[in-house]
Amino acid sequence: MGKAWFTYGPDLLEGKFLVFRGYMKVNGHHYRTIWPVPDSYERIEIIDQRQLPHRFVTETLSTTGDAYTAIKDMHVRGAGLIGATAAFGMYLATQTAREKHCHYDLLQAAELLKNARPTAHNLAWAVDRVLSEVISCSELEEIRKRAFEIACLIADEDARFCRQIGEHGSELIKQVWLKKEKQQVNILTHCNAGWLAFVDYGSATAPIYAARDAGIDTHVWVDETRPWNQGAKLTTWELEQEGIANTLITDNAGGHIMQRGEVDLVIVGTDRTTHTGDVANKIGTYLKALAARDNNIPFYVALPSSTFDWKLDRGIDIPIEQRPGKEITSIDGLSENDTIETVRLTSAGTKAVNYSFDVTPARLVTALITERGVIKAEKSAIHAMFPDCCVST
Ligand code: MRU
Numbered sequence: 001m002g003k004a005w006f007t008y009g010p011d012l013l014e015g016k017f018l019v020f021r022g023y024m025k026v027n028g029h030h031y032r033t034i035w036p037v038p039d040s041y042e043r044i045e046i047i048d049q050r051q052l053p054h055r056f057v058t059e060t061l062s063t064t065g066d067a068y069t070a071i072k073d074m075h076v077r078g079a080g081l082i083g084a085t086a087a088f089g090m091y092l093a094t095q096t097a098r099e100k101h102c103h104y105d106l107l108q109a110a111e112l113l114k115n116a117r118p119t120a121h122n123l124a125w126a127v128d129r130v131l132s133e134v135i136s137c138s139e140l141e142e143i144r145k146r147a148f149e150i151a152c153l154i155a156d157e158d159a160r161f162c163r164q165i166g167e168h169g170s171e172l173i174k175q176v177w178l179k180k181e182k183q184q185v186n187i188l189t190h191c192n193a194g195w196l197a198f199v200d201y202g203s204a205t206a207p208i209y210a211a212r213d214a215g216i217d218t219h220v221w222v223d224e225t226r227p228w229n230q231g232a233k234l235t236t237w238e239l240e241q242e243g244i245a246n247t248l249i250t251d252n253a254g255g256h257i258m259q260r261g262e263v264d265l266v267i268v269g270t271d272r273t274t275h276t277g278d279v280a281n282k283i284g285t286y287l288k289a290l291a292a293r294d295n296n297i298p299f300y301v302a303l304p305s306s307t308f309d310w311k312l313d314r315g316i317d318i319p320i321e322q323r324p325g326k327e328i329t330s331i332d333g334l335s336e337n338d339t340i341e342t343v344r345l346t347s348a349g350t351k352a353v354n355y356s357f358d359v360t361p362a363r364l365v366t367a368l369i370t371e372r373g374v375i376k377a378e379k380s381a382i383h384a385m386f387p388d389c390c391v392s393t
Helices: 064-072 079-096 099-114 121-134 140-179 206-213 230-241 251-259 285-294 379-385
Strands: 024-026 029-031 034-036 044-047 058-061 185-189 218-223 245-249 265-268 272-274 279-282 299-302 330-334 340-344 357-360 367-370 373-375
Touching: 024 230, 034 079, 034 140, 044 079, 058 064, 058 079, 064 079, 064 099, 079 099, 079 121, 079 140, 099 121, 099 140, 121 140, 140 185, 140 206, 140 265, 140 299, 140 367, 140 373, 185 251, 206 218, 218 230, 218 251, 230 245, 245 251, 251 285, 265 279, 265 285, 279 285, 285 299, 285 357, 373 379
Parallel strands: 185 218, 185 265, 218 245, 265 299, 299 367
Antiparallel strands: 024 029, 034 044, 044 058, 272 279, 279 357, 330 340, 367 373
């Protein structure tokens, strides 16, 4: 890894340069999933993921309300990107905060952003990190500069951590590849824990990209991931852009292909992981973990440390988002008229309950792939790897 791209600078911060460099490619050009608009850094640019894979459209966020809507309505999604968008949302709040009431206004913005979606831990983590860094500043101009700097740091850190996850995780893929006498390694993934779910590289996909760069031949089974279809819409597109072999499967096919010996390992992401190793991820992940265990297939979860919830002991206590039933009773896609249209799948009166996430207990997780290394999904191992982060023992 280590390609050349575009560079921004100089920034608002006393002549220092901030380098925003994208690794992942769209139509051959390097992109991150979020970046400040370079003219004045007063606005933030995102990729509107609702339009993918049919159209590559970027959107400008000018206010905290824009950031809130982008998170809530899934213009952006995925743990790391939700966190980075929330951090920039706090920066946008500093632009409208009133001189005499700026602390109050920022607390209001923090409350709004934190309520956008409940499950991803990175959201509250990022908002609190920006707040704690600016709350001691009294001058609004200083608050603005600091908030911008911290939001940029969070984005840069997310990208760096994912790159490091790639380095550690690719070693696991390499071991399988060597054991298979350098035959193609088949990896199953669920949802999109790719570049599009983070600022760059992705968590579950980073090891695959790093393995590719190391000359290892991989093939990815992509779960379609009903009802929002992040796998079908986003993961396949992202892997295609990077030239990684992949095949889309229905959500229910995973167990079958595992039984047939067509999966060497599973790598998924996570929206929140307790400090005891229980993993909340997109609905359906738990069933994949059960099938993997029954078939003796390693089940890895890739995450930056920002996704650990250091206060929750039990996965069962993770708040699980319920989204509108309409996401299940209808489906969208590209029409023959080249427009993105939504059609109803069910009768008009069908009731649906849409749990967005489930919890995979630590005992079903072979290991966690973090920016610091690969560890068991156990409290003692997690705390030993992150002694500076854990708050409880
Ligand atoms: O509802 P989403 O798309 O925001 O859900 C998040 C996800 O994409 C998945 O759960 C993913 O596997 C983990 S996020 C890194």
